[in-house]
Structure formats: structure tokens, C-alpha cells
Amino acid sequence: MSDVFYNNSIIQIIAFASKRLESISATPVLDAEILMAHALGIDRHKLVLYHNTLVDKKTLTKFKRLLSRRLKSEPIAYIVGYKEFYSLPLKVNRHVLIPRPETELLVDCAIYHARQRATILDIGTGSGAIAIAIKYNRPDCSVWATDISKDALKVAKHNAGTILGKHLIKFLHSNLFESIPTMTFDVIVSNPPYINPNIYTQLQKDIHYEPKEALLAPDNGFGIIKSLIEKANNYLSDNGTIIIEIGEDLSSRIQIFAPLFNFSISILKDYSGLPRIAIFKKIKNITI
Numbered sequence: 554m555s556d557v558f559y560n561n562s563i564i565q566i567i568a569f570a571s572k573r574l575e576s577i578s579a580t581p582v583l584d585a586e587i588l589m590a591h592a593l594g595i596d597r598h599k600l601v602l603y604h605n606t607l608v609d610k611k612t613l614t615k616f617k618r619l620l621s622r623r624l625k626s627e628p629i630a631y632i633v634g635y636k637e638f639y640s641l642p643l644k645v646n647r648h649v650l651i652p653r654p655e656t657e658l659l660v661d662c663a664i665y666h667a668r669q670r671a672t673i674l675d676i677g678t679g680s681g682a683i684a685i686a687i688k689y690n691r692p693d694c695s696v697w698a699t700d701i702s703k704d705a706l707k708v709a710k711h712n713a714g715t716i717l718g719k720h721l722i723k724f725l726h727s728n729l730f731e732s733i734p735t736m737t738f739d740v741i742v743s744n745p746p747y748i749n750p751n752i753y754t755q756l757q758k759d760i761h762y763e764p765k766e767a768l769l770a771p772d773n774g775f776g777i778i779k780s781l782i783e784k785a786n787n788y789l790s791d792n793g794t795i796i797i798e799i800g801e802d803l804s805s806r807i808q809i810f811a812p813l814f815n816f817s818i819s820i821l822k823d824y825s826g827l828p829r830i831a832i833f834k835k836i837k838n839i840t841i
């Protein structure tokens with residue numbers, strides 16, 4: 554990297570860096586600001602106070618190291634080790650999916666559908682994003698969370714500990730429902746892997762840094778959702794609700810599949826207008 558950054562003010566360094574980031578990022582200025590704030594160890598909103606300050610050599614070296622990682626398309630959240638979700642600060646690393654804004658809609662639905670003191674299960678918790686956001690906003694509910702990845706569970710437990718305090722969520726290492734004891738839940742939520750492996754190479758470079766087992770599912774992306782629906786009936790209370798995040802291409806398959814397992818289904822669109830959240834309810838047999 555050239556010496557263009559040396560002996561310059563913070564605002565100038567951000568301008569140079571954002572110019573370089575234009576080729577790989579849709580938000581180059583924001584990225585440069587986040588990296589600079591991280592190098593300085595300050596909140597991004599405080600950068601304005603230091604705009605005309607010169608950067609010391611140690612900070613500049615750190616900033617350049619962070620910038621070169623971002624220029625290779627590594628996601629900002631992994632570089633700074635943190636992502637905000639539902640206004641909560643979550644630690645993230647390369648063992649967990651970076652929580653997405655559209656998943657906040659799933660949390661809204663869970664909070665809405667959970668009765669007082671409901672039991673809630675989050676399958677494939679990753680960083681713990683969904684389970685922690687639910688428990689934070691609905692402390693009356695009893696929340697369980699599972700993941701097939703032990704490394705992801707370590708991150709989720711860390712986040713739950715720092716945000717909620719210890720032992721407030723019951724974490725289990727489990728392949729879907731395998732390690733769940735015999736019991737029923739009022740709400741089962743999941744943002745499972747749902748990307749078709751055939752399109753993996755076409756995905757933007759940033760996504761290749763995220764764990765494949767958090768993204769890809771067999772059967773054109775439908776495989777894990779399908780197993781989840783097939784098995785969920787044994788773990789769902791009679792008036793219970795299953796809320797699953799889906800890929801927009803899976804909406805019609807899910808609508809055909811759900812009634813085969815005695816579920817009614819409604820699908821909510823996300824803020825981009827794409828089918829994103831599938832809500833399942835048991836169909837009740839009416840006896841006259």
C-alpha cells in the first residue's frame with residue numbers, strides 16, 4: 554500500500570481509503586469510518602471530533618492492516634468482531650453467520666406470537682442473535698437454543714452471558730431436534746441454512762467468509778427446512794407456532810409441503826418485498 558496515508562488528517566485518510574473501497578463495497582465511506590474508529594478504539598460517532606487530527610504511526614499501521622482485510626472482501630463485522638442485531642451488540646467470528654437485518658422480522662413475529670411465559674426454541678442459533686433478542690425483550694419466556702456447531706455455541710453462550718447474564722438461555726449441542734428432551738414448545742423459531750449449493754460460487758465474495766454449514770442446504774436449499782417441518786410436530790404444543798426464515802425462491806415449495814404435515818402456513822415479506830418469514834400453525838381437526 555502506498556504512503557498516501559502518512560502525515561494526513563483522519564478525514565483525509567478516510568477519504569483516501571473509501572476511494573479504494575469503492576471497488577468492493579456498496580458503503581465505502583461507512584466502511585472506512587468504521588475501520589478508522591476501530592483502529593482508534595473510539596465510537597464511530599465520535600470520529601467527527603477528531604477529523605483534523607493527525608494519526609500516530611501505531612494507529613495508522615493498525616488501520617492499514619484492517620483496510621487490507623476489507624479490500625479482500627472480508628466482511629466488516631468479522632474485522633471488527635462485532636455486529637449489532639435488534640439494537641444489541643453481538644460478538645461475531647468466522648464460526649457464526651453475521652446476523653442480518655431481515656432476521657429482525659423473525660424476532661418481531663416470535664415476540665408477537667409468544668403467549669405469557671411461553672417456551673421458545675431457536676434451532677441453529679449461530680451467534681445467539683434470535684434467542685438473545687427474544688429473551689432480552691420477553692424475559693417472561695423460557696428460551697432454549699441449539700446448534701450443530703460447537704464453535705457457534707461458544708459464541709452464542711458468550712453473547713448471552715454478556716448481554717443477558719449467565720444461564721438465562723438453555724443451550725444445547727444438537728442436530729435439529731436430536732438432543733432435545735421429550736417436551737413441547739409454544740414457539741419454534743429458526744433461521745436455518747437455505748442457500749442452494751449450486752449457486753454458492755455466484756454469491757458475492759463477502760459471503761464466502763461465512764461458514765458454509767450456516768448457509769447451504771441440500772435439495773436446492775430446501776433440505777434442512779424440510780427436515781425441520783417433518784420433525785417439528787413432536788415438539789410443538791397444540792396451539793404452537795413455528796416461525797422460519799426462508800429464501801425467497803422457496804416460498805411456493807413450502808406452501809405445497811406444509812399441509813402434508815398438517816400445518817397451515819402464512820408467509821410474510823421482508824422490507825425489500827421478498828417472501829422471507831414462514832409462519833406455521835397446526836391444523837386442528839374439528840369433530841362434530
Ligand SMILES: C[S@@+](CC[C@H](N)C(=O)[O-])C[C@H]1O[C@@H](n2cnc3c(N)ncnc32)[C@H](O)[C@@H]1O
Pocket residue numbers: 649650651652653656676677678679680681682683699700701702705727728729744745746747766767768777
Ligand atoms: C443461517 S445460520 C443462522 C444463525 C442465527 N440464527 C442467525 O439468524 O443469525 C444457520 C445456523 O444453523 C446451524 N445449523 C446448520 N445445520 C444444523 C442442524 N442440522 N441442526 C442444528 N443447527 C444447524 C448452523 O451451524 C448455523 O449456526
